Amino acid sequence: MTVDTIHDKHDPLHPQLPYRIADSVNRAMGDVQLQQFVNAATTARDRGRVETCRDAFAERYDAVRRHAGDIKQHTLDHLDIYVEQFIDSATTAGAQVHCAASAEEARHIGIEIAKANECKLCVKSKSMVTEEIDLVSALEDSGIKTLETDLGEFIIQLDNDAPSHIVMPMIHKDRRSVARAFERELKTKYTEDPQQLTQIAREYMRHKFAQADLGISGANFLIADTGDVVLCTNEGNGGLTVSTPRLHIVYVGIEKIIPRLDHLPVFLKLLARSATSQPITVYTTILTGPKRELEIDGPKHMHIILLDNGRTDILRTDAREMLRCIRCGACLNACPVYRKVGGGHAYGAVYSGPIGAVITPLMKGLHNYPDLPHVSSLCGACFEACPVHIDIPRQLINLRRDMVTNRTMPLSGRLAYKLWAIVLKRPLLYRLASRIMALILRRMAQSNDSGWINKGPGPLGAWTAERDFPAPPSNSFRDWWNRHTGGQER
Amino acid sequence: MTTPTHTSQARHLGTDREVFLAKIRGALGAKKGRTITEPVPDVDESLVRLCQTDEDLPARFADRAQALGMQIHHAKVNELGAQIGNILEKHNCKEAVTSIAHQLLNKQVTEILRDLGTAMIDHKSTSWHDQQFDVDAGITDVDAALAETGSIIISSGAHRSRGSYLAPPLHIALVRTSQILADLIDYFDCKNDWLDEPNQSATVLISGPSKTADIEGILITGVHGPGMVHIIIIDDQSQSE
Ligand code: SF4
Numbered sequence: 216m217t218v219d220t221i222h223d224k225h226d227p228l229h230p231q232l233p234y235r236i237a238d239s240v241n242r243a244m245g246d247v248q249l250q251q252f253v254n255a256a257t258t259a260r261d262r263g264r265v266e267t268c269r270d271a272f273a274e275r276y277d278a279v280r281r282h283a284g285d286i287k288q289h290t291l292d293h294l295d296i297y298v299e300q301f302i303d304s305a306t307t308a309g310a311q312v313h314c315a316a317s318a319e320e321a322r323h324i325g326i327e328i329a330k331a332n333e334c335k336l337c338v339k340s341k342s343m344v345t346e347e348i349d350l351v352s353a354l355e356d357s358g359i360k361t362l363e364t365d366l367g368e369f370i371i372q373l374d375n376d377a378p379s380h381i382v383m384p385m386i387h388k389d390r391r392s393v394a395r396a397f398e399r400e401l402k403t404k405y406t407e408d409p410q411q412l413t414q415i416a417r418e419y420m421r422h423k424f425a426q427a428d429l430g431i432s433g434a435n436f437l438i439a440d441t442g443d444v445v446l447c448t449n450e451g452n453g454g455l456t457v458s459t460p461r462l463h464i465v466y467v468g469i470e471k472i473i474p475r476l477d478h479l480p481v482f483l484k485l486l487a488r489s490a491t492s493q494p495i496t497v498y499t500t501i502l503t504g505p506k507r508e509l510e511i512d513g514p515k516h517m518h519i520i521l522l523d524n525g526r527t528d529i530l531r532t533d534a535r536e537m538l539r540c541i542r543c544g545a546c547l548n549a550c551p552v553y554r555k556v557g558g559g560h561a562y563g564a565v566y567s568g569p570i571g572a573v574i575t576p577l578m579k580g581l582h583n584y585p586d587l588p589h590v591s592s593l594c595g596a597c598f599e600a601c602p603v604h605i606d607i608p609r610q611l612i613n614l615r616r617d618m619v620t621n622r623t624m625p626l627s628g629r630l631a632y633k634l635w636a637i638v639l640k641r642p643l644l645y646r647l648a649s650r651i652m653a654l655i656l657r658r659m660a661q662s663n664d665s666g667w668i669n670k671g672p673g674p675l676g677a678w679t680a681e682r683d684f685p686a687p688p689s690n691s692f693r694d695w696w697n698r699h700t701g702g703q704e705r
Numbered sequence: 706m707t708t709p710t711h712t713s714q715a716r717h718l719g720t721d722r723e724v725f726l727a728k729i730r731g732a733l734g735a736k737k738g739r740t741i742t743e744p745v746p747d748v749d750e751s752l753v754r755l756c757q758t759d760e761d762l763p764a765r766f767a768d769r770a771q772a773l774g775m776q777i778h779h780a781k782v783n784e785l786g787a788q789i790g791n792i793l794e795k796h797n798c799k800e801a802v803t804s805i806a807h808q809l810l811n812k813q814v815t816e817i818l819r820d821l822g823t824a825m826i827d828h829k830s831t832s833w834h835d836q837q838f839d840v841d842a843g844i845t846d847v848d849a850a851l852a853e854t855g856s857i858i859i860s861s862g863a864h865r866s867r868g869s870y871l872a873p874p875l876h877i878a879l880v881r882t883s884q885i886l887a888d889l890i891d892y893f894d895c896k897n898d899w900l901d902e903p904n905q906s907a908t909v910l911i912s913g914p915s916k917t918a919d920i921e922g923i924l925i926t927g928v929h930g931p932g933m934v935h936i937i938i939i940d941d942q943s944q945s946e
Contacts, residue, residue: 451930
């Protein structure tokens with residue numbers, strides 16, 4: 216795996232590694248208002264998704280998710296063939312395709328192209344991949360002024376903040392923080408009215424679109440047999456990004472490919488419904504190479520940078536299905552843990568929520584993110600929400616397994632689980648052990664009156680640093696059962 | 706397949722393509738030169754089709770487009786002038802750009818605008834690049850429209866600019882009833898048949914006015930693209946009966 220060279224120690228999405236979650240979780244848990252905010256937004260989105268999908272697909276919803284998953288899985292299983300086909304057809308359509316093995320290489324390619332074309336001002340539409348490779352600061356360091364044009368990303372850029380949700384980047388910010396940032400950075404009159412704030416941003420950015428000589432976007436889908444690049448956006452900034460500047464660079468992960476154009480509707484029908492409960496995004500832009508000779512506007516040159524950056528490492532493992540992800544954000548909205556801690560950049564990486572909890576350790580190393588596989592209650596809500604039917608809970612369990620087998624977990628932890636396994640296999644021993652444990656734990660909980668154990672002794676201290684443990688009731692379930700069934704154990 | 710129009714010498718940066726592909730093959734345990742032996746999954750229409758071809762397509766299109774936040778008007782060919790005039794007047798539009806591939810329709814709209822006294826901005830002039838952000842309205846025709854979602858589909862070409870339907874605050878789209886397809890599947894099965902010109906570089910499906918909910922989840926229209934989209938449905942089918 217490549218070592219990123221431009222880590223900013225204060226960047227919450229590219230923290231110093233290994234990343235431990237305790238601090239950001241405690242911060243997020245301490246901010247009740249933020250939690251309520253994120254909770255309300257994600258709950259509403261989740262409910263919207265269920266309603267729109269049920270409305271459209273009725274009892275076929277699960278089958279449609281499985282179908283979409285199958286198409287993506289087929290593509291991943293033959294990704295070598297489809298990537299090659301895509302490179303050929305996009306080249307035939309007039310685009311130049313470049314291959315980037317790492318984040319560093321991807322940044323380098325883009326900067327080289329921009330410099331060779333003497334670009335000074337870049338307008339950028341929202342793209343998770345460019346966040347992943349930390350592109351914007353690299354462009355700025357090379358003297359290419361770069362403007363995020365998605366409203367949420369624009370505000371985050373102005374306020375020197377970081378996105379916290381893959382679809383709703385500023386889910387953690389309220390209108391007052393936007394108002395303050397605009398007043399301070401754009402020197403406009405203070406207003407908290409979202410309509411007026413949007414208007415201010417619109418006016419500011421229109422001039423930039425007219426001046427920009429470089430447009431950078433991501434891509435939601437690549438079509439292998441036509442070389443098409445598909446962008447799904449709601450604001451229209453994606454369309455403008457590929458309309459006014461003379462040069463267009465697309466940054467995209469290799470997993471975004473689907474075989475044919477006729478496969479696209481399956482994903483269009485699911486993506487917006489899962490992400491924002493819309494039947495389809497407002498703008499679905501399909502690009503086939505650069506502007507043609509007779510066409511009126513559009514970029515003269517189009518470059519597509521295909522990114523690996525750890526994806527082949529995932530492809531190799533039994534976590535391959537993770538690469539089906541179409542970045543809809545539905546698993547974040549459905550996740551009870553994300554709802555609690557998601558607003559605080561707790562996942563320590565660009566991809567947050569259940570999807571992030573799996574792919575971040577896979578891409579950046581389990582030893583660098585030892586907490587993430589545990590940031591889940593394994594309730595299964597993410598699996599049910601996922602439009603490409605990724606079994607995220609199973610993948611989380613696999614990661615936990617890997618932590619034990621490859622010794623990412625400290626010796627004390629591994630020993631504890633070993634001991635636990637021995638006890639679990641022997642009913643008598645289990646009964647005895649649980650009695651003793653209950654006694655000790657209740658004693659501990661009494662000492663702080665909360666009914667919760669938030670500081671364990673000795674090696675348990677590490678475990679309780681990130682979790683609280685409820686004090687056991689004075690009667691165990693087993694006792695209760697025996698009393699109510701007349702001692703009939705089953 | 707399309708031919709590139711700008712053949713700036715191809716220079717590939719980064720990892721060599723063969724090395725890059727070899728790494729993917731390595732991860733999959735695949736050999737170079739292998740072919741796909743299992744069938745490529747076809748789209749299962751019985752699962753994903755959401756609009757049947759025998760539905761009343763113009764009615765469903767109008768209904769869905771409205772639900773997406775677009776305004777619907779109906780016109781016979783000879784009523785087009787009055788409709789366009791009403792919309793432009795209502796929104797106080799003094800100038801407009803036309804971006805219409807259909808020749809007859811283009812001629813007709815040009816005459817309408819002349820009669821209305823609306824200033825016409827030429828997107829083929831060199832000043833268009835800066836001017837597009839000051840034009841009051843863009844008037845376009847479409848390649849096709851979708852009853853399933855209420856979307857309109859526009860491709861770029863020699864007569865249609867990308868900016869004309871994105872930059873002005875108001876977009877008027879002219880849809881002929883014969884252009885309305887049932888489902889997304891029907892369009893993507895044969896996208897090229899619906900293009901106004903072959904070998905074009907951009908097609909966009911537009912499904913509502915430009916939207917954002919980034920600030921506290923509150924829905925605002927018109928953030929970058931047009932905040933208002935008016936669709937005039939021109940009945941070009943019933944006269945022939
Ligand atoms: S894992 Fe599934 S639900 Fe989560 S973002 Fe990806 S596609 Fe959406």
